[in-house]
Amino acid sequence: MDPTTALKETEENMQKAVEYLGQEFAGVRTGKANPGLVENIDVHVASYGSTMKIKGLAVVTVPEPRMIMIQPFDPSTAKDIEKAILESKTGLNPANEGKHLRVPVPELSEERRKDMVKMVKGQAEDARVRIRGVRKEGMDSAKKMKSANELTEDGQRDFENDVQELTNKYIKQIDEQLAVKEQELMTV
Missing domain, CATH: 1.10.132.20 (Ribosome-recycling factor)
Structure with a gap:
């Protein structure tokens, strides 16, 4: 060489x-909503039989300063995404609303x-x-x-x-x- x-x-x-x-x-929480907080979380999707990142499974947006909205491309993956966020060490608690998830970002x-x-x-x-x-x-x-x-x-x-x-x-x-x-x- x-x-x-x-x-x-x-x-x-x-x-x-x-x-x-x-x-x-980007994945470290600062008290403000940021898609980077959740988009790199690994999700085991049982129906696909594989593990993928949230950004590959859904659209992640920030509609409000303290709220993250996750809209899965396939609504059947919402439960898997919710479970992955709960198991991650982010301290976030998503609310599954069927076709999408709302993730409030609490004050630190x-x-x-x-x-x-x-x-x-x-x-x-x-x-x-x-x-x-x-x-x-x-x-x-x-x-x-x-x-x-x-x-x-x-x-x-x-x-x-x-x-x-x-x-x-x-x-x-x-x-x-x-x-x-x-x-x-x-x-x-």
Whole structure:
């Protein structure tokens, strides 16, 4: 593998870790209704014999600031969706109205907000760990390219510096996302 390809691959993997964190943060409740709170919940649909995400089974809308509306494409899946939301750790309680579900989003207590902040800090740390794992893979590929005579010693050092710069860049993005999410959670 040439150094340019290896560096590009390293950056793509770091970018994926940051994007995944963004998806995880979207599913964290802030007291405002947001389709991201429920659309990535896995639902086991007995009639289909498979597990799917809510966004693949229904249209998720926010008709009011504290209400999520879920309209299944197939009304027979409403019970499965309701069960999945109840079993998820979101703390939401859907009301099944036959053809659609209404999910009220209650106000968060101060204690719950602090718990949510701890949870998002854990998610951010997991993302940092993924970034550092990708960094290690990048550094290992530099050593392999050096031993295969694809890189000189100076080339290896430059490559490792580039990988470190990418690591710093993506860790900073994670910290910025965390700060924004913490602010959202603690704002009443």
